[in-house]
Amino acid sequence: MMxxxxxxxxxxxxxxxxxLISAFGLILLYSATNQDIDVVIKQGTKLxxxxxxxxxxxxxxxxxxxLLTPYIYLLCLMLLMVTLxxxxxxxxxxxxILFYGFSLQVSEILKIIVPMMLAWYISNYEDKxxxxxxxxxSFIIVFIPIAFxxxxxxxxxxxxxxxxxxxxxxxxxxxxxxxxxxIGLFLIVTPLMWKFFLLPYQKQRILTLIEPAxxxxxxxxxxxxxxxxxxxxxxxxxxxxxxTQSQLEFLPERGTDFIFAVFAEEFGFLGILILFLFYLAIxxxxxxxxxxxxxxxxxxxxxxxxxxxILLILTNISMTIGLLPVVGVTLPLLSLGGSSLLSVFIAFGxxxxxxxxx
Amino acid sequence: MRKSFxxxxxVNSERLFARRFILLLTALSxxxxxxxxxxxxxxxxxxxxxxxxxxxxxxxxxxxxxxRGIIYDRNNIVLADNSSLYSIEINLNEAKDIxxxxxxxxxxxxxxxxxxxxxxxxxLKYSHHNSIILKSNLTESEIAKVLAIQxxxxxxxxxxxxxxxxxxxxxxxxVLGHIGxxxxxxxxxxxxxxYQNSKYTGKTGIEKYYENKLHGIPGYKHVEINARGRQVRDxxxxxxxxxxxxxxTIDIELQKYMYSRFQGYTGSSVAINPKxxxxxxxxxxxxxxxxxxxxxxxxxxxxxxxLKSPMFNRATHxxxxxxxxxxxxxxxxxxxxxxxxxxxxxxxxxxxxxPNNSRRFRDWKPKGHGIVDLEKSIIQSCDVYFxxxxxxxxxxxxSSFLKYFSFGGKTGLDMPYESPGVLPTKKWKxxxxxxxWTDGDTVITGIGQGYFLTTPIQLAYATSxxxxxxxxxxxxxxxxxxxxxxxxxxxxxxxLKNIINLKDWDAITNAMYKVVNQQNGTAYWTTKNKKNNISxxxxxxxxxxxxxxxxxxxxxxxxxHLKDHSLYIGFAPKxxxxxxxxxxxxxxxxGSKYAAPISNxxxxxxxxxxxxxxxx
Numbered sequence: 025m026m027x028x029x030x031x032x033x034x035x036x037x038x039x040x041x042x043x044l045i046s047a048f049g050l051i052l053l054y055s056a057t058n059q060d061i062d063v064v065i066k067q068g069t070k071l072x073x074x075x076x077x078x079x080x081x082x083x084x085x086x087x088x089x090x091l092l093t094p095y096i097y098l099l100c101l102m103l104l105m106v107t108l109x110x111x112x113x114x115x116x117x118x119x120x121i122l123f124y125g126f127s128l129q130v131s132e133i134l135k136i137i138v139p140m141m142l143a144w145y146i147s148n149y150e151d152k153x154x155x156x157x158x159x160x161x162s163f164i165i166v167f168i169p170i171a172f173x174x175x176x177x178x179x180x181x182x183x184x185x186x187x188x189x190x191x192x193x194x195x196x197x198x199x200x201x202x203x204x205x206x207i208g209l210f211l212i213v214t215p216l217m218w219k220f221f222l223l224p225y226q227k228q229r230i231l232t233l234i235e236p237a238x239x240x241x242x243x244x245x246x247x248x249x250x251x252x253x254x255x256x257x258x259x260x261x262x263x264x265x266x267x268t269q270s271q272l273e274f275l276p277e278r279g280t281d282f283i284f285a286v287f288a289e290e291f292g293f294l295g296i297l298i299l300f301l302f303y304l305a306i307x308x309x310x311x312x313x314x315x316x317x318x319x320x321x322x323x324x325x326x327x328x329x330x331x332x333x334i335l336l337i338l339t340n341i342s343m344t345i346g347l348l349p350v351v352g353v354t355l356p357l358l359s360l361g362g363s364s365l366l367s368v369f370i371a372f373g374x375x376x377x378x379x380x381x382x
Numbered sequence: 383m384r385k386s387f388x389x390x391x392x393v394n395s396e397r398l399f400a401r402r403f404i405l406l407l408t409a410l411s412x413x414x415x416x417x418x419x420x421x422x423x424x425x426x427x428x429x430x431x432x433x434x435x436x437x438x439x440x441x442x443x444x445x446x447x448x449x450r451g452i453i454y455d456r457n458n459i460v461l462a463d464n465s466s467l468y469s470i471e472i473n474l475n476e477a478k479d480i481x482x483x484x485x486x487x488x489x490x491x492x493x494x495x496x497x498x499x500x501x502x503x504x505x506l507k508y509s510h511h512n513s514i515i516l517k518s519n520l521t522e523s524e525i526a527k528v529l530a531i532q533x534x535x536x537x538x539x540x541x542x543x544x545x546x547x548x549x550x551x552x553x554x555x556x557v558l559g560h561i562g563x564x565x566x567x568x569x570x571x572x573x574x575x576x577y578q579n580s581k582y583t584g585k586t587g588i589e590k591y592y593e594n595k596l597h598g599i600p601g602y603k604h605v606e607i608n609a610r611g612r613q614v615r616d617x618x619x620x621x622x623x624x625x626x627x628x629x630x631t632i633d634i635e636l637q638k639y640m641y642s643r644f645q646g647y648t649g650s651s652v653a654i655n656p657k658x659x660x661x662x663x664x665x666x667x668x669x670x671x672x673x674x675x676x677x678x679x680x681x682x683x684x685x686x687x688x689l690k691s692p693m694f695n696r697a698t699h700x701x702x703x704x705x706x707x708x709x710x711x712x713x714x715x716x717x718x719x720x721x722x723x724x725x726x727x728x729x730x731x732x733x734x735x736x737p738n739n740s741r742r743f744r745d746w747k748p749k750g751h752g753i754v755d756l757e758k759s760i761i762q763s764c765d766v767y768f769x770x771x772x773x774x775x776x777x778x779x780x781s782s783f784l785k786y787f788s789f790g791g792k793t794g795l796d797m798p799y800e801s802p803g804v805l806p807t808k809k810w811k812x813x814x815x816x817x818x819w820t821d822g823d824t825v826i827t828g829i830g831q832g833y834f835l836t837t838p839i840q841l842a843y844a845t846s847x848x849x850x851x852x853x854x855x856x857x858x859x860x861x862x863x864x865x866x867x868x869x870x871x872x873x874x875x876x877x878l879k880n881i882i883n884l885k886d887w888d889a890i891t892n893a894m895y896k897v898v899n900q901q902n903g904t905a906y907w908t909t910k911n912k913k914n915n916i917s918x919x920x921x922x923x924x925x926x927x928x929x930x931x932x933x934x935x936x937x938x939x940x941x942x943h944l945k946d947h948s949l950y951i952g953f954a955p956k957x958x959x960x961x962x963x964x965x966x967x968x969x970x971x972x973g974s975k976y977a978a979p980i981s982n983x984x985x986x987x988x989x990x991x992x993x994x995x996x997x998x
């Protein structure tokens with residue numbers, strides 16, 4: 025295994041896979057945006073910035089990172105507050121902070137920061153069980169940012185962050201008994217949430233999922249068009265730039281949420297299998313890092329990042345083919361967008377940093 | 383309960399992590415496999431289904447309707463044409479700011495508040511359509527003004543659709559018929575493929591009869607569209623085949639003249655060239671302007687009754703007793719059966735009576751005609767002579783003979799509907815009236831009254847057979863149609879030409895000539911112009927039967943709708959006739975007073991003005 029301490033690249037295979045997939049992402053974006061080279065260049069610039077950031081993080085000692093964790097967490101909470109009060113309003117939701125022409129969606133970053141904070145908190149008590157008090161504090165750590173994000177409102181991202189938090193808690197050894205209680209609580213709270221908490225449009229999204237044909241021109245439209253795009257790709261795909269669903273704009277949100285549909289239409293089932301092999305290579309390398317991690321903090325964090333990475337891929341694809349409601353989860357490394365890219369590359373930076381200590 | 387293997391102490395935290403990590407990864411792997419299975423199902427198993435859906439998404443089939451054939455008169459004068467109707471359309475997908483478009487259109491051509499309101503209503507109602515009509519029926523200057531600002535606005539379009547135009551309006555309305563919106567009943571008979579983008583179909587007249595020829599075959603265009611419905615590129619195209627033009631036998635000059643002579647009258651007149659069956663003119667009055675009918679499906683009931691049903695084509699549908707116009711045929715029947723001879727003389731008093739019956743069948747002439755022979759009976763239209771003749775023939779011989787002239791049957795004219803009229807027979811009466819035929823019924827059939835009903839086209843057709851002395855020519859409106867004589871017609875023609883003696887034909891045609899050209903003829907005074915050698919026969923049909931004892935035939939005091947129908951049949955010139963006419967005018971009075979002078983004027987107009995001109 026290559027071990028380049030100057031650049032912080034401690035796993036060359038992992039690095040090359042990340043590079044290949046994100047570079048291919050730019051090519052795919054060219055097709056998804058109707059050959060808009062400007063968008064591609066802009067995204068390329070962001071990607072370059074993310075790579076630099078990743079290498080920067082990779083070169084930081086993981087122990088230093090651990091010490092910094094609570095401050096980073098608090099900074100994120102502050103940024104969330106800023107978002108809520110001075111955020112950019114778009115389609116009735118305040119999700120972005122704008123500064124100097126850049127927009128930042130802080131909630132995206134929290135997908136990695138919340139697991140980090142949990143790992144920090146729990147690893148400080150390495151030798152004790154997670155008793156009830158610790159569990160409550162862990163949940164407070166998870167729910168403070170969620171409260172801000174629900175307020176934006178952005179229920180989809182809130183749920184994903186909750187899931188990320190739960191993954192970390194699960195990996196760090198919550199008692200089985202507590203897990204049972206949590207499941208029980210979930211079963212009671214969910215129907216109540218549906219009744220009192222969900223907004224009509226959110227309910228509609230979920231209902232549409234069950235029967236997209238019930239509203240083919242409304243909320244169901246995205247799902248129907250996306251399924252057509254994926255299905256009509258067939259085994260070999262329609263070919264690069266030849267996806268009619270994408271090129272003729274039947275497919276909505278082609279660059280971001282539905283980039284997988286563009287890929288599936290143009291490259292087919294075969295293309296998907298190859299893409300999955302690339303993802304699998306990344307995942308195997310990550311699992312390797314997690315298993316070999318020496319410190320408890322590193323272990324939990326690496327395990328969480330690996331699992332969350334898989335979870336995000338599965339969620340996005342399920343969304344694209346109509347198995348989950350459209351919750352605004354991007355496809356890691358392929359989707360257009362700065363903030364989600366940032367969080368993915370921060371995560372990989374951490375992975376490299378952990379690996380350095382192995 | 384067994385203690386779970388996961389529930390271990392913090393000391394073994396590393397092992398716990400490893401187990402849970404493996405558990406989590408296993409769960410995620412299972413989900414991944416399920417997802418791949420699902421993707422396989424979508425992309426490989428259901429590929430055909432989604433491929434079709436994606437093709438229907440992007441490919442739009444645009445049928446292009448064919449141009450409808452133009453209808454001309456015999457001299458290539460346009461009788462039915464297509465004109466374009468221009469409308470402003472707003473394409474909702476392309477329009478960025480509809481209010482701004484409306485404002486600037488309004489600045490150029492003022493829109494009414496109602497038009498704008500209707501537009502907004504349509505916009506809501508037909509939001510799934512791409513384009514909504516803002517204003518239709520644009521004038522040329524309006525089109526120019528809108529075209530001038532069109533470049534400034536995306537989604538502002540001018541669309542053209544074809545509209546049928548009948549330049550001669552009421553004059554040709556019954557012959558041409560009209561087109562109208564395709565309704566459910568039409569759909570059941572029309573070829574759906576051919577009509578999928580057609581709005582109109584022929585409803586009556588020539589427009590209906592020759593619908594197949596006139597309509598043409600639609601073409602299509604496949605275009606690729608994007609999600610906003612904008613056409614990206616053309617894929618393939620097949621152009622429409624325009625409908626065939628039709629040249630009628632109608633002479634519009636004669637038609638115009640005929641219609642002008644019917645101002646204020648209700649009735650019909652049909653002029654045929656007996657040599658080839660070409661209908662030279664065919665009118666039915668009153669009529670409505672067919673140009674308006676495209677917009678309104680039907681006249682309301684009140685207007686229709688007030689106008690004495692102008693939609694009704696009296697030439698092919700109007701059922702009238704032939705009255706005395708049938709006398710030449712009756713006379714021919716009598717001669718053929720040797721019931722009478724041409725020179726045989728009878729005394730004709732004021733009325734005729736059947737043995738053992740008190741009913742008096744009166745003559746129109748109160749004092750009677752005195753001594754008459756066959757010729758005089760036709761010239762003066764002696765009723766008593768024909769009462770006697772009919773009584774001697776009997777109804778069976780009368781109706782079988784009338785069949786040779788196609789009474790009670792269709793003439794074969796190329797019109798969508800034609801009434802067969804009523805041929806008086808014993809069987810018909812028993813079936814339709816429910817009582818047995820009486821001798822009295824036979825007697826009045828002799829002067830064309832009673833149950834015997836004919837249409838003007840039938841009368842003209844029978845007259846053409848008389849003019850041709852037995853040669854049958856099937857009437858037609860389309861110059862290019864070549865009606866084929868059926869075996870039945872050929873058998874009839876054989877009888878009329880070969881079994882009936884030429885001298886019998888001469889006897890009745892000579893008598894008809896004298897009706898117009900001999901001083902005591904009923905139509906003598908109806909034309910001063912004798913050089914065209916018109917032959918004819920008048921008819922006056924009682925609509926209202928006066929009491930048996932009243933012998934005052936003056937009906938001037940009767941209300942209009944009970945007045946007699948005025949009929950006339952005629953042809954000219956006597957030798958080698960080139961025009962035959964049959965005219966019915968409803969509820970005006972005697973045949974010699976109304977139908978005869980008008981018909982003879984029409985014949986003279988044709989022979990003097992039109993034939994002469996055509997010969998030059």
